[in-house]
Amino acid sequence: MSNEHHQHNHDHKQRKNVINRLSRIEGHIKGVKQMTIEGRDCPDILLQIAAIRKALDNTAKLIFVDHMETCLVDAVLNGNEQEVIQDMKKALDNFIR
Template sequence: MNELKKQYKHKPRDEKEVRNMKSRLHRMVGQLNGIEKMLDEGRYCGDILIQISAIESALQALGYMVLQDHLETCVREKVKEDDEEVMKEVLTLIRKLK
């Protein structure tokens, strides 16, 4: 990604919410490491798939959390500033998320 294109959130995220998001990220890292261990142990494919599906759900939940925050803050602000493009951007993001 182009360094110059980095965008920042106008209004900082709530500290408690950031802590919540980070603890979710840490848990997912733990789950991914768990899968590596399962591969080392030669565990059954079905068990690994259940673990992958658990991480998928955790990731989706995090995505919805960020999206909700996005809608309530950035999108709300931009709509009030009559930004014509913001809803197209929202739809593009929604389509990307599972």
């Protein structure tokens, strides 16, 4: 990760929810790793990986909405919305390929 990003001076409403989701995803990944170690069927493993991808996408959507509702609103109030919009465009370019 780059050190160019700033520490936020405001709270994200969904931070706890995002952390909880990431913890569940982390546990799910460990479970799939264990399935692989145990030699479980490939279709079962792929199904679980698909579920993890969907969970990650849903978490990313939540982060994006939270960003719009907190960071973007805060940026408009502080007059630096163009910078925040550019940062989000870069993030989206990396996320959606």
